[in-house]
Amino acid sequence: AAGVIQSPRHLIKEKRETATLKCYPIPRHDTVYWYQQGPGQDPQFLISFYEKMQSDKGSIPDRFSAQQFSDYHSELNMSSLELGDSALYFCASSLLAGEANEQFFGPGTRLTVL
């Protein structure tokens, strides 16, 4: 079965650079979530989209922005990168109309900021 695809899997950037993370949800899923997991930390919700509209916002820095496109893939744009942005970034997708809000997570993008 198709899973959530994230690219790139690994990314190394310098401070103050920008980064773009991509997420391709499971086909027919209408909701995409982004989570950040720092080293030794628990996943933290950043932002979500339902049918290409932002549906919720968590602890996402103003330096970050995200959007969902017409083909349902989503991109997380990160600017003025800081050392503290080094983390695993997970994208998850779900079908909002499903019986249980089972979120399917991708393999993550490991971002390292030097």
Place this chain on the structure above:
Amino acid sequence: LAKTTQPISMDSYEGQEVNITCSHNNIATNDYITWYQQFPSQGPRFIIQGYKTKVTNEVASLFIPADRKSSTLSLPRVSLSDTAVYYCLVGINTDKLIFGTGTRLQVFP
């Protein structure tokens, strides 16, 4: 959002049953209880979800008492591959996931 409390860590041996209890004293009427499993450097994976009483699937069972202020995830006959972090989450069915501090389960041979 209801806050959850679960043990920081648990140890077990292969073949044993593991029960992880989660407290959620201020759970709301519309809240569901969901458990996720996470292996190192992998995304969390849905295990089971319930609203009340008992739910069972091919992986685990979830026991929820009548007052719903706690829940217990039961993993029958664990194996080494069950070593992971287990998260208990409480919230409405269509909401973002708010992860607390999960339970690190270590299974020994």
